[in-house]
Amino acid sequence: MNDRLWSEAVIIEAPGRQLRVESTRDAEICLRRYWPLKDGRALNLAREACQRALSGSASPDSARRAFVEAAREAEFEIRSWS
Template sequence: MENPRFDNVITVRTDPAGGSITLADIAACTSFLLREWPGKRGDKHRAALQACSDASSGRKSADSARRAFVQAAREAGILINQ
């Protein structure tokens, strides 16, 4: 399994009090999607998880996984910076 790094990190909110985490690679995004995702896990969450899995196995680019994660985070209202 590969763990491609992103050219630009993603920062997401982890709690309502203002905590945040910066994600710099596919493994960090996958872990966040599986273990720390707040609220509903809808279609964009599933698409991001699949894109991260595909990027880890070399079937998709890290950039496509990053875009899918950003879309899911935006939908969930947790995206701070992309």
């Protein structure tokens, strides 16, 4: 399985929950199973970016950037260096 690892993990925090996301596969699972929003512009873009990266038609970095934007939209506290 091609997880499309990221150069740096993204840690997102909400009250009572902390998730460490290290790859495009992690992000896709997180968006599908643990996301507090069911819809949103950044969420939809992140889902698409993850699918493209997992299929090899986009870079893991583009999926990571989209995931961070979706986390901002969902009002998660984000812990990451980049």
